Amino acid sequence: MNEKRIHIVAFDIPYPANYGGVIDIFNRIRALSNSGIRITLHAFYSNRTPATELEEFCDTVFYYKRKLSVRNFFSFMPFIVKTRKDKKLLYNLLRDTDPIIFEGLHTTAFLNDPRLKRRIKLVRMHNTEYEYYYQLSRSEHNLFRKLYDLIEGFKLKRYEKVITAANHTVTISPNDYDHYNAIYPNIELIPSSHTTRKIDSLPGYGDYIFYHGKLSVPENENAVIFLLKNVFTRIKTPFIIAGMNPSNRMKRLVRKMDHVKLVPNPSEEEMLKLIREAHINLIVTFQATGLKLKLLKSLYNGRFCIVNSPMVSGTGLEPLCEIADSVDDLVNTIDEFMHVNFSEDHIKIRHQNLMLMFDPVTNAKKWTALLFPES
Known part of the structure; x- marks a missing residue:
């Protein structure tokens, strides 16, 4: 050959x-x-x-x-x-x-x-x-x-x-x-x-909500600012944001919120740990282009994924995510799923679906x- x-x-x-x-x-x-x-x-x-x-x-x-x-x-x-x-x-x-x-x-x-x-x-x-x-x-x-x-x-x-x-x-x-x-x-x-053929999500509960992305990109910065101003003024569950090169604007806003933590430029190992240990990976965008690979990474490694429609529209990943578009829907969905156990059945369903495409x-x-x- x-x-x-x-x-x-x-x-x-x-x-x-x-x-x-x-x-x-x-x-x-x-x-x-x-x-x-x-x-x-x-x-x-x-x-x-x-x-x-x-x-x-x-x-x-x-x-x-x-x-x-x-x-x-x-x-x-x-x-x-x-x-x-x-x-x-x-x-x-x-x-x-x-x-x-x-x-x-x-x-x-x-x-x-x-x-x-x-x-x-x-x-x-x-x-x-x-x-x-x-x-x-x-x-x-x-x-x-x-x-x-x-x-x-x-x-x-x-x-x-x-x-x-x-x-x-x-x-x-x-x-x-x-x-x-x-x-x-x-x-x-x-x-x-994806990197592997294995779902590495942890069953059970986490005690925080997590957002990650390349924070220097305006699309991601705008999403984080939106969440901070509209969602996490109403939710006091710990919220961690991690990613590359956050702006001074974002840092100033985070400093005003005691239940929010910013992790600038984490290592790959640290990022993966944060994704896996969160109870909810919260991923929103206002720019429906391409496939957001941070969503794929969260589905392979994290527990529940709460997204808005532009994040999953036309990707085939809709059944694996909880979709919430309005501020009220985001707040209510987060409140609901923080009390739901992420089970082995969730992991099995995720594996079956992701292997078909990725x-x-x-x-x-x-x-x-x-x-x-x-x-």
Whole structure:
């Protein structure tokens, strides 16, 4: 049997796997490596550092620093793409004829390059990117950032037809699949894979409510501020918030509330412990784009998950969550479930449902079939 080898082009260094997009990339790298595929990884970065841990799963890792010059903002190409257009990447891709996975529109600057025309190329869509940026603009308070998000969204909407140069575009959620399948050919749906095939939730009770996310993202900051001002002024159950780079605004608000604790920049081990020991993982969003991987992580590792509709709409995860949209519904649902035992039956039902969509072995086989169609 011929050895199977591929390239993966990542928009960021996928370790540590501590926020949505890189979690999906890292879990895919691990699943494909464990299935016997040899991987050459190309990773762009701006504020992350090379990670030797990736060498456990990849034969070779190339790193490319993003070109964050202001002049790239004035390109017709989206900024997230232009800043990752590095000729060294193209040179390294042309050293062989192995299939390529481009992670996100971010990495597709060379997707339609004629020198790659005969290659098998897949694009992983992590979001409907232009819609993501339009929604970011609605959450943004800084006028310059709001303008940037609007312009970037416009550029991405015009640019995304580049995916027609790929053999397949692979979406992460049923909503994204429906959106792209109505416009472009060769659209596939492969949900994000989880780390393992095991549900690690603890039965019984916890004594606090937990929210986690990349807190520097306006979408997440707005969700936390909403919860603090509207829900946790009415609920005195301990509430813990954890994530990367919380703003001073969030810190000031938390300091005024005795039953709320903020954990900035926790380690992966600390984050996992907080998810598992909470009685409720509270996950709300006002931006219904893609699949929120923090929800998947909470379902695999936590007890009850209380969400609002945009968090689960079109994901297939609705039956595994308690859905509450209004402030009154959130307050009442939290009050109710803080007194409910999380049982072995809850864990069994969760396992049965999650394995249908997010099993890493099954999804690795789907990726392999697209990458090596003749094998």
